Amino acid sequence: MSDPVQQILQExxxxxxxxxxxxxxxxxxxxxxxxxxxxxxxxxxxxxEAHSRLILLTRQILGKAEYEGRIRLLKAKDEIxxxxxxxxxxxxxxxxxxxxxxxxxxxxxxxxxxxxxxNIPSDNIIIISNARDREILERNLRKFEEMLRSELxxxxxxxxxxxxxxxxxxxxxxxxxxxxxxxxxxxxxxKEAFRKLRGRLNRLLxxxxxxxxxx
Amino acid sequence: MALDVLLEAEFYAQKKIEEAKRxxxxxxxxxxxxxxxxxxxxxxxxxxxxxxxxxxxxxKKKAEEIRRxxxxxxxxxxxxxxxxxxxxxxxxxxEVIGFE
Numbered sequence: 001m002s003d004p005v006q007q008i009l010q011e012x013x014x015x016x017x018x019x020x021x022x023x024x025x026x027x028x029x030x031x032x033x034x035x036x037x038x039x040x041x042x043x044x045x046x047x048x049e050a051h052s053r054l055i056l057l058t059r060q061i062l063g064k065a066e067y068e069g070r071i072r073l074l075k076a077k078d079e080i081x082x083x084x085x086x087x088x089x090x091x092x093x094x095x096x097x098x099x100x101x102x103x104x105x106x107x108x109x110x111x112x113x114x115x116x117x118x119n120i121p122s123d124n125i126i127i128i129s130n131a132r133d134r135e136i137l138e139r140n141l142r143k144f145e146e147m148l149r150s151e152l153x154x155x156x157x158x159x160x161x162x163x164x165x166x167x168x169x170x171x172x173x174x175x176x177x178x179x180x181x182x183x184x185x186x187x188x189x190x191k192e193a194f195r196k197l198r199g200r201l202n203r204l205l206x207x208x209x210x211x212x213x214x215x
Numbered sequence: 216m217a218l219d220v221l222l223e224a225e226f227y228a229q230k231k232i233e234e235a236k237r238x239x240x241x242x243x244x245x246x247x248x249x250x251x252x253x254x255x256x257x258x259x260x261x262x263x264x265x266x267x268x269x270x271x272x273x274x275k276k277k278a279e280e281i282r283r284x285x286x287x288x289x290x291x292x293x294x295x296x297x298x299x300x301x302x303x304x305x306x307x308x309x310e311v312i313g314f315e
Contacts, residue, residue, distance in 0.1 A: 069285030
């Protein structure tokens, strides 16, 4: 075979090879695109479903653990506060029954009365208490009246109501026309003290004892 | 003679290109099949299930840590010494009876 013919043959072969390779390359490229698109679609679907289910699952599992833990923690704190309240009540009862030699319950009653009278802009005061405190007040009524007059500089007149109040101790004072009432029972003061000290109690009792947990 | 040779070469070249086209069609067909498989609902759901299963076990471990942390806090609360409560009780008592 002559050289020119040989050259033409080679050229035909080369061009065919080139064309075939080009066709295969394009097909491979297209196949890659098709698969990539499918993968992107699947990933999007997966992410969408997995994400929403994960949020729900996290809420279910972690939320439940957190919620249950908080409830149990609150119950524990509540129990301690109740223990504390019980301690205060026990101490109060001792004082009321005169079992605490350092504190006179009559003095306490006078203080409670003075605070109440100071807050009522009337000189004729009616006092309501429980039966036991009524006896103490009856015994000391004139003395307390004198003390109030001298300490407050007002012509105070005290009367004991025939009504009784069911409480640990303390008094309810009101003006004769009942337009002013001052509640100064020990029960009320106890409740108020715990309300006022709640933040401090939380800090003193719980944060101090829990801080090591958070270290 | 030379023309016959050239025609034969042209014939084989065309055959080669036809073969490449057939292969290309096969490649695309396979890719479409593969893509269908990838996009299949069951397959995506299977992936999601596997992922959720793995995450569930991770989250359960975390939940256990949270529970332990609360248990520790609760334990410490119950360990608050009685004298601390008594001191606070005295402080509150003063507030209640009006003595400082």
